[in-house]
Amino acid sequence: MTNKKQKLELTWIGKDEELKLEPRILIEDPDKSYGDKSAENMLIHGDNLLALKALEQDFAGRIKCIYIDPPYNTGSAFEHYDDNLEHSTWLSLIRPRLEILKNLLHPTQGSIWISIDDDESHYLKVLCDEVFGRKNYVSTMVWQKIHSIKNDARHISVNHDYILLYASNIETVSFNLLDRTSEMDERYRNPDNDPRGPWQSGDLVANEERSNGRFDILGPTGKIFNVPAGKHWVYSQENLKQLIAENKIWFGVNRDSFPRKKRFLSEVQQGRKSDTWWTSDEVGHNQEAKREMKVLFPEDVFDTPKPERLIKRILDLATKPGDWVLDSFLGSGTTSAVAHKTGRKHIGIEFGDHADTHCLPRLKKVVDGNDGLALSEALGWKGGGGFKFYNLAPSLLRKDTFGNFVIDENYNANMLAAAMCKHEGFKFYPDETLCWKHGKSTEADFIFVTTGFITAEQLDKVHSEMKAGESLLICVKSFAPECENRFANITVKKIPQMILGKCEFAKDNYDLNIIKATEAEAEESNEA
Numbered sequence: 363m364t365n366k367k368q369k370l371e372l373t374w375i376g377k378d379e380e381l382k383l384e385p386r387i388l389i390e391d392p393d394k395s396y397g398d399k400s401a402e403n404m405l406i407h408g409d410n411l412l413a414l415k416a417l418e419q420d421f422a423g424r425i426k427c428i429y430i431d432p433p434y435n436t437g438s439a440f441e442h443y444d445d446n447l448e449h450s451t452w453l454s455l456i457r458p459r460l461e462i463l464k465n466l467l468h469p470t471q472g473s474i475w476i477s478i479d480d481d482e483s484h485y486l487k488v489l490c491d492e493v494f495g496r497k498n499y500v501s502t503m504v505w506q507k508i509h510s511i512k513n514d515a516r517h518i519s520v521n522h523d524y525i526l527l528y529a530s531n532i533e534t535v536s537f538n539l540l541d542r543t544s545e546m547d548e549r550y551r552n553p554d555n556d557p558r559g560p561w562q563s564g565d566l567v568a569n570e571e572r573s574n575g576r577f578d579i580l581g582p583t584g585k586i587f588n589v590p591a592g593k594h595w596v597y598s599q600e601n602l603k604q605l606i607a608e609n610k611i612w613f614g615v616n617r618d619s620f621p622r623k624k625r626f627l628s629e630v631q632q633g634r635k636s637d638t639w640w641t642s643d644e645v646g647h648n649q650e651a652k653r654e655m656k657v658l659f660p661e662d663v664f665d666t667p668k669p670e671r672l673i674k675r676i677l678d679l680a681t682k683p684g685d686w687v688l689d690s691f692l693g694s695g696t697t698s699a700v701a702h703k704t705g706r707k708h709i710g711i712e713f714g715d716h717a718d719t720h721c722l723p724r725l726k727k728v729v730d731g732n733d734g735l736a737l738s739e740a741l742g743w744k745g746g747g748g749f750k751f752y753n754l755a756p757s758l759l760r761k762d763t764f765g766n767f768v769i770d771e772n773y774n775a776n777m778l779a780a781a782m783c784k785h786e787g788f789k790f791y792p793d794e795t796l797c798w799k800h801g802k803s804t805e806a807d808f809i810f811v812t813t814g815f816i817t818a819e820q821l822d823k824v825h826s827e828m829k830a831g832e833s834l835l836i837c838v839k840s841f842a843p844e845c846e847n848r849f850a851n852i853t854v855k856k857i858p859q860m861i862l863g864k865c866e867f868a869k870d871n872y873d874l875n876i877i878k879a880t881e882a883e884a885e886e887s888n889e890a
Contacts, residue, residue: 372488374450381458381872383415384865385784387777388752394722397729397748403702404709405725407717408754410690411872414462416754417709419784425466425709426685429676429697431477431668432456452482453489455873459690460493464530466688472530473500473537473680477668483524490528500527500535501638505672509642509649525640525676537679539633546634550627553615563612563622568596579606582617636679646671655694657734658724664694664716670737673700681706695721699728703743713873725749755781759858759867767858767867769813779811782837785861798824798834809835811857816841818848825849 388406406413432455463474474494478486483502491499503525512519529535550560567589575594579587579602589595595602605611610624642650646669654670655663673696681687683705689697692710701708702725712721727733731745758781759767769778776792783790783801788809793799798810810824816838825848828834833851837860845854 371492372453372485374453376450376454377457379454381411382865383412383458383872384757384867384869385419385781386412386416386757387755387780387784388413388416389755389777391751391753394718394751395749396722396726396751398746399748401748401750402707403698403747403749404752405692405695405698405717405721405749406709406711406752406754407713408711408752409713409870409872410711411459411462412754412870413711414459414466414690416784418462418465419787419789421686421688421709422465423467423469423472424686425688426468426471426473427677427680427687427706428463428467428472428474429477429673429687429689430459430463430474430691431666431689431693432459432691449482449485453485456486457489457493458872460490463688463690464493467530470531470534471536473535474528475503475676475680476526477505477523478526479523480520483526487526490526494528494530498529498532500529500532502526503638503640505640505645506642507648509647537636538682539631540636540675540678542632542634547627554612556609556624556626558626559628561612561624561626564625566596566602566611566621566623567593569593574598579621581613581621583613585618587620636675640672640675644671645669645675651696654735658694658727659720662719664720667694668696670696670700670735673697674704674737677701677704677706692717692721695724698749699724699733700737702728702747702749703738703741708749722751754870757868757870758785758861761868767862769858775811775813778813779809782811782857782861783809785864786835786837788835796827798827798836806832807834808832809837811837813839813857815839816845816854818842818844821845821848821852821854825852828852 386408388404394405406416433452460474466472467474476486476490487499487502505523505525506521507523508519508521511521547560550562552560569592571592572594576589577595577599579595581587597605602611605623606621611621612624613619613621648669650671651667651669652663655667677687677700685706686709687697687701687706688709688711690711692698692712694716695710695712698708698710698721710721724733728738728743729745729748731738731743737743755777756770756772758770758773758778760770762768773781779792779800780790782788786803786809788801788803788807790801791799792801799808800811801809803809806829816836821836821841824834824836828851834853836852836854837857838854839857841854841856848854
């Protein structure tokens with residue numbers, strides 16, 4: 363019998379393979395950025411795992427709501443996604459992304475919502491329990507994605523998908539109320555023209571007999587009322603008399619019926635809690651989403667969109683205007699579009715060509731106020747704002763003809779400095795006066811990056827400009843031997859040697875073949 367501590371967990375082939383992700387920098391493409399130049403919203407084109415790693419330093423703990431709609435692993439190969447992944451491969455795809463997404467969530471008010479179907483939902487639930495903590499599981503929404511029975515279904519007409527919901531901290535997270543429905547308000551009437559407005563009557567009697575809970579009540583016509591045996595009034599005799607005096611007790615139109623409490627619409631909670639059954643009438647369905655796509659892209663309809671009303675429901679519950687929203691499987695751009703129209707700040711990541719063919723033109727239409735969709739009309743959206751378009755920088759290091767890692771020639775001085783800041787945990791923040799201050803990790807700890815040769819005299823000059831208590835890391839291609847350990851508060855290291863082995867360079871793709879299923883793969887999956 364072993365004494366090794368064990369835990370309940372989901373295991374699969376390849377789970378223990380640790381990825382060493384390169385912390386890339388993001389390069390803005392000003393020709394594709396659009397609208398207000400001061401806008402913080404981001405559309406990122408590139409491998410979403412590397413993009414999440416690129417965001418981690420600046421956005422850790424800042425994202426209020428994450429929504430993702432990853433490939434479902436259904437065996438149905440779509441034009442824009444390879445959705446036919448073996449279980450172990452699918453789990454290996456999802457887990458490292460979830461781990462970084464967890465780091466990005468706001469520590470007290472963050473939540474992540476994940477769309478999934480029956481094929482992987484139970485595996486995903488156990489995996490999310492492991493990543494986010496089982497105690498932080500909130501609930502699972504059941505979305506009615508199809509509003510009619512599919513009589514051509516092989517066995518059962520599957521009309522729903524799931525949305526798993528986890529909080530960053532179940533003890534502190536809170537969700538907004540939804541607007542009350544007209545059906546809820548229509549239950550309130552005002553038959554006696556009470557100046558306090560519409561009301562609904564409620565029971566004054568509760569089960570269980572109590573010694574002081576049975577007493578006579580005199581009605582306005584002189585009729586006497588009391589509770590049946592085995593029950594009691596929910597109010598004391600004194601309080602009930604006060605309610606009668608305040609005209610908050612209803613004795614019926616003829617004023618001789620058994621009394622009931624008047625509950626005014628003006629006094630009820632001005633909103634409603636969300637339930638877990640999300641109907642197509644409330645939040646849309648697949649066909650509605652496809653109709654939206656046809657309006658936006660008549661010639662190239664995205665295969666697996668989500669309706670804008672579904673995303674709005676999530677954002678209404680999880681965020682307020684000005685909060686950060688992130689979607690790392692942006693697809694056709696729905697999350698960013700809805701976030702933009704509802705006043706949220708947004709980050710969308712897309713790895714396929716449709717970052718350019720779908721997301722970019724869609725967000726431009728949103729900024730211009732002419733996307734032509736029903737939600738825009740319902741919101742009164744007229745346009746505004748903007749976003750910046752980013753590409754992932756190439757890998758910092760590449761192999762030369764001899765198989766040695768060298769700095770990629772696409773990196774200029776600023777790009778190199780920014781990249782080294784990320785690698786070493788510094789914030790890229792070039793000083794306006796001192797050229798050797800490229801970034802800082804604290805108010806007194808700095809980094810200097812150069813491809814030149816550092817001499818002892820140059821190091822002496824830098825040291826003379828440093829203030830008491832400051833420290834400096836110098837990243838340089840080469841330096842004079844006497845520079846090493848010359849000053850206790852200056853560390854000199856060579857690049858690229860100082861970062862070799864820390865991460866995996868020259869790898870641009872961690873998508874595990876989810877981009878562009880070939881026709882052969884599609885045919886093979888359809889035959890299976």
